[in-house]
């Protein structure tokens with residue numbers, strides 16, 4: 001059984017205007033989050049990602065369907081039981097949501113108090129958390145004295161204070177620069193690997209998903225339009241929304257404007273060849289060309305690495321007498337697209 005299970009979950013809000021239509025923020029989502037995994041939830045603004053997070057951590061009731069966390073179905077729980085579930089789920093946010101009038105120490109102590117951890121145990125726990133997030137020297141600083149990345153580290157320490165099994169990260173890196181984002185991504189990976197915390201990462205940043213998530217779901221208009229392993233989603237995005245997201249970080253297929261430029265400079269036959277680690281190697285593909293005396297030149301594309309496996313699209317200009325025969329042979333081995 002998955003740690004989090006959503007079955008046909010819907011959340012509808014009342015119309016924004018009198019006489020308007022109800023807002024279907026989440027509209028029939030079924031998904032599992034397995035224990036120990038990092039799931040990326042991707043979608044444009046308004047797709048329903050934050051609403052989904054609020055349904056998972058029981059901040060709001062569903063309109064339809066069921067949410068089950070660690071075997072317990074939320075709709076069947078009393079408010080007291082729901083509070084316990086919420087305590088087992090840490091949250092971090094884009095704007096960090098720290099208490100500005102409290103020190104770093106005070107911010108991390110807060111959830112310990114709420115969880116009823118005796119004050120005598122605070123010192124050891126807070127010190128352990130500060131070391132884990134690399135802020136041992138900032139215990140007595142106030143949030144305004146910290147950088148964005150440091151604030152998010154405090155947010156992570158605070159979210160982990162009561163030892164949750166699940167961490168929900170809602171656009172947690174969206175306010176950070178790329179380098180700081182990578183530091184926070186590295187820290188979240190340690191949270192997952194070293195502490196065994198299951199993480200749901202809600203984001204529109206594909207670089208974060210690529211570097212962090214094991215699996216991805218893509219949302220549009222409250223529904224899941226695509227899901228799969230991070231490798232498969234990046235290597236072979238099928239839905240148009242997914243393709244647009246993936247293109248923000250993987251730009252290995254030439255756009256129409258680039259094709260026109262390539263055509264001007266390369267009179268030979270242009271084809272795009274898709275490579276996937278674990279299937280046919282580049283040596284085999286280029287071997288087919290060489291054995292037929294076909295000239296080739298790489299004119300566009302690149303090879304990416306996701307989850308330790310490589311994939312990519314290479315656009316090649318082919319020249320020589322036996323090009324047609326070579327393209328037929330290549331098509332037996334890999335996906336080949338004509339560039340026109």
Ligand SMILES: Nc1ncnc2c1ncn2[C@@H]1O[C@H](COP(=O)(O)OP(=O)(O)OP(=O)(O)O)[C@@H](O)[C@H]1O
Nearest residue numbers: 013023024025043044045046047048049050051052
């Ligand atoms: N409390 C609410 N009352 C009414 N409508 C809401 C409420 N919360 C969200 N919505 C609407 O539900 C839809 C989904 O919103 P949601 O915030 O879940 O999307 P999102 O993918 O997280 O987008 P963003 O990244 O912009 O927050 C939007 O149309 C939003 O206006």
